[in-house]
Amino acid sequence: MTEIAEPMPTAMPVSLHTGDAATKRLKARYAAERRFRLYGILAILFACSMLVILLSTLLKEGTSAFFQTEVKLAVTIDAGTIDPQGTGNPAEWDRGAFQTLVTDALYKAFPDITGRTEKRDLRGLVSPVAGVRLGQMLDKNPSLVGQTIEVWLPASDGINQIVKGGIDRDLPEIERPINDKQLAWFDSLEQRGDVKSAFNTTFFTASDSNYPELAGLLGAAVGTLLTMLVTLAISLPIGVAAAVYLEEFAPKNRFTEIIEVNINNLAAVPSIVFGLLGLAVFLNFFGMPRSAPLVGGLVLGLLVLPTIIIASRAALKAVPPSIREAALGMGASKLQAVMHHVLPLAMPGIMTGTIIGMAHAVGETAPLLMIGMNAFVTSAPDSLLASSSVLPVQIFIWADKPERGFVELTSAAILVLLAFLILMNGAAIWLRKKFERRW
Amino acid sequence: MSVTLTVAVLLFLSLAGFWLGRNRAVAVAGGRIANLHSVPNYYGSYMALSAGLPALVLILVWVALRGAVMDWMVLSAMSPEQLEAWARVMLAPAELETLLPSIADGASALSQTHRQLLLINISNLAIGQAQYVNPGVIDSITPAAGHLAQLRGLADWTLFGVVVALAGGVLAFTWSKIGPEFRARNNVERIITALLVLCSTIAVLTTVGIVLSLLFESIRFFTKVPITEFLFGLQWSPQTAIRADQVGSSGAFGAVPLFTGTLLIATIAMFVAAPVGLMSAIYLSEYAPKRVRGLVKPVLEILAGVPTVVFGFFAILTVAPFIRDVGAAMGIPISSQSALAAGVVMGIMIVPFVSSLADDVINAVPQSLRDGSYGLGATKSETIKQVLLPAALPGIVGAMLLAVSRAIGETMIVVMAAGLQASLTLNPLESVTTVTVQIKSILVGDQEFDSAKTLSVFALGLVLFLVTLALNVVALRIVQKYREKYD
Numbered sequence: 001m002t003e004i005a006e007p008m009p010t011a012m013p014v015s016l017h018t019g020d021a022a023t024k025r026l027k028a029r030y031a032a033e034r035r036f037r038l039y040g041i042l043a044i045l046f047a048c049s050m051l052v053i054l055l056s057t058l059l060k061e062g063t064s065a066f067f068q069t070e071v072k073l074a075v076t077i078d079a080g081t082i083d084p085q086g087t088g089n090p091a092e093w094d095r096g097a098f099q100t101l102v103t104d105a106l107y108k109a110f111p112d113i114t115g116r117t118e119k120r121d122l123r124g125l126v127s128p129v130a131g132v133r134l135g136q137m138l139d140k141n142p143s144l145v146g147q148t149i150e151v152w153l154p155a156s157d158g159i160n161q162i163v164k165g166g167i168d169r170d171l172p173e174i175e176r177p178i179n180d181k182q183l184a185w186f187d188s189l190e191q192r193g194d195v196k197s198a199f200n201t202t203f204f205t206a207s208d209s210n211y212p213e214l215a216g217l218l219g220a221a222v223g224t225l226l227t228m229l230v231t232l233a234i235s236l237p238i239g240v241a242a243a244v245y246l247e248e249f250a251p252k253n254r255f256t257e258i259i260e261v262n263i264n265n266l267a268a269v270p271s272i273v274f275g276l277l278g279l280a281v282f283l284n285f286f287g288m289p290r291s292a293p294l295v296g297g298l299v300l301g302l303l304v305l306p307t308i309i310i311a312s313r314a315a316l317k318a319v320p321p322s323i324r325e326a327a328l329g330m331g332a333s334k335l336q337a338v339m340h341h342v343l344p345l346a347m348p349g350i351m352t353g354t355i356i357g358m359a360h361a362v363g364e365t366a367p368l369l370m371i372g373m374n375a376f377v378t379s380a381p382d383s384l385l386a387s388s389s390v391l392p393v394q395i396f397i398w399a400d401k402p403e404r405g406f407v408e409l410t411s412a413a414i415l416v417l418l419a420f421l422i423l424m425n426g427a428a429i430w431l432r433k434k435f436e437r438r439w
Numbered sequence: 440m441s442v443t444l445t446v447a448v449l450l451f452l453s454l455a456g457f458w459l460g461r462n463r464a465v466a467v468a469g470g471r472i473a474n475l476h477s478v479p480n481y482y483g484s485y486m487a488l489s490a491g492l493p494a495l496v497l498i499l500v501w502v503a504l505r506g507a508v509m510d511w512m513v514l515s516a517m518s519p520e521q522l523e524a525w526a527r528v529m530l531a532p533a534e535l536e537t538l539l540p541s542i543a544d545g546a547s548a549l550s551q552t553h554r555q556l557l558l559i560n561i562s563n564l565a566i567g568q569a570q571y572v573n574p575g576v577i578d579s580i581t582p583a584a585g586h587l588a589q590l591r592g593l594a595d596w597t598l599f600g601v602v603v604a605l606a607g608g609v610l611a612f613t614w615s616k617i618g619p620e621f622r623a624r625n626n627v628e629r630i631i632t633a634l635l636v637l638c639s640t641i642a643v644l645t646t647v648g649i650v651l652s653l654l655f656e657s658i659r660f661f662t663k664v665p666i667t668e669f670l671f672g673l674q675w676s677p678q679t680a681i682r683a684d685q686v687g688s689s690g691a692f693g694a695v696p697l698f699t700g701t702l703l704i705a706t707i708a709m710f711v712a713a714p715v716g717l718m719s720a721i722y723l724s725e726y727a728p729k730r731v732r733g734l735v736k737p738v739l740e741i742l743a744g745v746p747t748v749v750f751g752f753f754a755i756l757t758v759a760p761f762i763r764d765v766g767a768a769m770g771i772p773i774s775s776q777s778a779l780a781a782g783v784v785m786g787i788m789i790v791p792f793v794s795s796l797a798d799d800v801i802n803a804v805p806q807s808l809r810d811g812s813y814g815l816g817a818t819k820s821e822t823i824k825q826v827l828l829p830a831a832l833p834g835i836v837g838a839m840l841l842a843v844s845r846a847i848g849e850t851m852i853v854v855m856a857a858g859l860q861a862s863l864t865l866n867p868l869e870s871v872t873t874v875t876v877q878i879k880s881i882l883v884g885d886q887e888f889d890s891a892k893t894l895s896v897f898a899l900g901l902v903l904f905l906v907t908l909a910l911n912v913v914a915l916r917i918v919q920k921y922r923e924k925y926d
Contacts, residue, residue, distance in 0.1 A: 044723070047742060050742070051741060053757065057757050238641050241638035245632075258643065265646070267909065269649070269908070270847070270850070270903060272878060277653075281648055281652055282658060286503050287507060354504070363746025365850075366879065369879055382729075395746050397852075411756075422744075
């Protein structure tokens with residue numbers, strides 16, 4: 001074994017970078033590093049969890065709106081009641097009488113109920129507008145008059161909510177819209193097998209209504225479609241033309257500089273101000289009708305114009321100058337070079353920007369309220385000048401209503417709107433991926 | 440002859456022009472296209488454009504103006520007796536009294552609101568919807584309704600005639616001009632370039648339209664309410680008297696409570712959005728592995744794409760009750776329309792906006808600055824705090840200003856989650872109202888266009904526009920200056 005000399009215990013000179021204080025400092029610095037990193041993670045978690053909470057609340061509240069509780073009743077279609085004049089013409093029917101038929105059928109289903117208040121409570125089981133559904137059924141099939149038919153009719157909002165759990169049936173009687181007696185009657189109906197939960201087709205085939213069980217999205221969806229057509233017709237051609245001019249033709253001078261600054265600023269003007277513009281110019285000055293998709297489309301068209309111009313300019317800028325030069329070198333005029341070569345190459349980018357701009361416009365509410373698009377419209381608009389609603393405004397209107405049934409309708413309408421938006425954004429992303437070209 | 444049909448006929452004429460021009464060019468070329476100055480399609484386009492555009496402009500001007508012109512013609516044709524008979528049924532006694540002495544002047548004696556009411560009556564009668572008209576006035580306005588119906592028919596036919604004549608005349612003229620020497624391409628390109636210029640000025644026209652419409656109505660408002668009261672008054676209750684003898688509705692138009700309410704909510708929103716947005720941008724651009732970035736970016740994009748009305752619903756459905764319950768658990772009474780709830784939700788809405796702007800700014804800082812700092816032994820967070828952020832500061836300030844302008848102009852969240860009560864407070868647990876809420880709540884449902892209440896909306900809109908514009912101009916300038924520095 002060789003002997004190893006013990007190192008001499010000499011006093012090392014203490015450096016700034018070693019020693020206890022330095023280790024401590026380093027530890028503190030690393031701790032600060034980890035903390036800082038944690039803040040970043042927390043910030044992202046916060047943002048993500050907000051989205052998750054938002055979506056899950058909507059899903060929880062909204063999915064039940066796609067189903068509706070229906071009650072089976074044996075309704076006798078008495079010709080004398082609905083057709084007092086005896087014309088046999090569905091157009092002459094007494095529309096109010098259908099509800100009488102429904103209540104009569106209800107009394108027959110519970111023959112031992114006689115008192116006035118009890119009868120009133122009994123009527124509270126089915127929707128006060130179930131007769132409308134019956135009327136629609138008979139319009140399609142007038143030969144049923146005079147017969148007794150078994151039909152599924154919408155239950156009232158209170159019953160609907162009890163079944164779906166929107167209202168807790170164990171609450172004290174005073175706090176629910178449905179009292180104990182009604183609950184017992186309903187349970188007996190359920191035991192007879194006369195209650196079912198059906199897919200809520202009304203939600204997609206009807207328009208706004210004061211009764212949640214009869215309200216649907218069709219009118220708002222058609223209104224949105226018409227409005228967006230006008231918006232697209234306004235903003236796409238004008239936006240692309242403006243971008244082409246500014247990017248390809250405009251000389252660098254005071255005038256074009258003003259246009260550029262102006263477009264950037266316009267993109268950040270609050271949307272409600274565009275609504276005021278629409279009110280003052282289109283409604284008051286030009287006398288266009290209130291609540292019309294035409295006016296809504298014009299306002300939204302001006303609103304998304306800057307977005308489309310900015311996106312189109314970016315797309316045009318991305319086309320390399322060599323393309324232009326080659327076209328010009330072959331003898332094309334400047335306009336030909338742009339129209340035949342540059343614009344087609346920039347088109348995917350322009351389309352992506354346009355879809356994103358339109359997705360923005362679809363969700364816009366405030367400017368449309370200014371031009372009166374919050375009208376109560378119970379049918380789908382049939383022209384660009386008819387009164388109409390749009391999806392986000394419908395959401396806003398329903399969110400204001402006190403009935404519990406409208407909470408789930410609002411959530412469901414939001415789900416439909418979000419699905420629509422995700423579809424549009426997905427299309428934009430797909431376009432970008434598919435046609436993106438690196439020069 | 441409806442306007443739609445006229446447009447359709449014009450479109451047909453224009454297409455016919457294209458076909459005519461093309462054929463004419465081929466014919467005059469004598470079988471050799473090379474003899475022509477331009478390709479035949481340019482001759483067709485030239486005829487189609489020159490026939491279609493002027494007539495189209497004519498139709499647009501006509502449609503824009505005919506309503507006002509016809510209203511004026513119908514009203515000025517009404518006799519004072521007819522007006523008086525109408526006014527006796529439709530107006531309140533007090534209004535009638537002020538009107539009667541000047542009724543001999545004709546319809547100009549009516550206030551704007553009453554004139555609109557009269558016009559709606561006449562128009563309903565003219566299109567055969569007498570059920571919407573008070574039966575007592577039908578007799579007095581029947582002649583006017585007949586006049587209006589007659590004018591409408593006449594106007595549409597005149598338009599059709601003028602459009603067809605104009606388009607036809609232009610077609611004949613351009614047709615005769617076409618020859619081998621005619622420079623069709625140059626002419627078409629000149630027209631199209633002019634159209635391009637026109638389109639690019641629409642954005643400017645929009646701004647001018649916004650400024651003018653807000654300014655005019657605001658000036659009308661300031662003749663009724665002094666501007667100093669509006670800007671510095673401490674009380675806002677815009678109810679104006681419907682009748683002169685009504686109690687407690689003098690109307691107070693001091694907008695300071697609205698300004699403080701707006702600022703309070705915007706401040707709360709920025710307290711949420713600024714740290715969260717900035718930190719997530721920093722984490723995403725400096726720390727996050729590629730996979731995390733690919734996951735989080737779409738989430739932020741979805742959050743950015745959620746319509747504001749959805750956030751508003753989220754606020755009343757989830758956040759406000761949550762905050763109220765937390766307050767109740769701690770023994771603090773919190774209003775269900777607290778500024779806090781509206782502000783927090785607005786902050787969540789702005790997070791993706793801040794983070795994407797901050798992301799751009801941080802990414803624009805040159806890599807050499809980071810490398811220099813790492814080379815000196817700095818940790819990542821030290822590099823970020825002491826090198827990146829100071830270098831990116833102007834850009835971040837610009838981004839924050841843009842976010843503030845967004846928060847101030849946001850409408851739906853506050854309309855749904857904040858209150859209507861204009862109280863002068865800085866307590867976030869109380870209910871405040873904002874400029875945008877007042878604009879919405881005053882205008883929706885209000886049809887009276889010359890009351891101080893309705894006009895006040897435009898003054899509020901003007902303030903909103905000017906403030907956000909100033910913020911944007913400053914922010915954009917800062918961001919641009921900063922970009923140039925590192926380009």
